[in-house]
Amino acid sequence: MDPIALYYPYIHVRDDTWLKYAALYWPKLARLRPEGYPTLDSPVSRALREEAGWLLDVTPPPWAALRIGNQFLKLIAEHSHELRARFGVDRSPHDEYVLNLGALRRRPRRSVEPSSVGPDAPPWHAYVHSTKLSTTLLDAAVDAGLATTLQGRGGVWAGMHPELASVYTCALVEHIAAENHLHPITDQELPHSAASG
Numbered sequence: 001m002d003p004i005a006l007y008y009p010y011i012h013v014r015d016d017t018w019l020k021y022a023a024l025y026w027p028k029l030a031r032l033r034p035e036g037y038p039t040l041d042s043p044v045s046r047a048l049r050e051e052a053g054w055l056l057d058v059t060p061p062p063w064a065a066l067r068i069g070n071q072f073l074k075l076i077a078e079h080s081h082e083l084r085a086r087f088g089v090d091r092s093p094h095d096e097y098v099l100n101l102g103a104l105r106r107r108p109r110r111s112v113e114p115s116s117v118g119p120d121a122p123p124w125h126a127y128v129h130s131t132k133l134s135t136t137l138l139d140a141a142v143d144a145g146l147a148t149t150l151q152g153r154g155g156v157w158a159g160m161h162p163e164l165a166s167v168y169t170c171a172l173v174e175h176i177a178a179e180n181h182l183h184p185i186t187d188q189e190l191p192h193s194a195a196s197g
Helices: 016-025 043-051 062-087 135-143 162-180 189-194
Strands: 004-007 029-032 055-058 126-129 148-152 155-160 182-185
Touching: 004 162, 016 029, 016 043, 043 055, 062 135, 062 162, 126 162, 135 148, 135 155, 155 162, 162 182
Parallel strands: 004 029, 004 182, 029 055
Antiparallel strands: 126 155, 148 155
């Protein structure tokens, strides 16, 4: 069976040139798209999805959110104060932040850009669609001050610190890929380095 790639951390591929190269290499590319989420695909993405059938939409499986959610629930239960001090929803990251890898500076990564969620989305949060989270985890994250909810395009979104959203999204995609024999791929440097087990 030919390998199928699984794109992350976004729903929409950000770089059409990267997407064209991926289409030359991979037989298919799947992405996690919540049911009913209205896409804002580029013309290239639309052609690869509608005409070529190469870009596949996969609904986030509830079992993955439950399994990964249990690990994050344990993390919140044991370290909620430390997590809130660093990643609380009241902490807005600056336009740039310094990584622990020296003086290398990067922009915060978002699971979804605020414009994809809706006009009322605070720009300093990253957004994860509620179908990618278990209800229990979302409630615990909100109670711990690590997430807030927002009704936006395609349903309810969890707004959180970009680094926390990135870690969660990478763990979720890695788990889904392993269970379904998919190959996680991205055009984003930091999430690529994070999804390594």
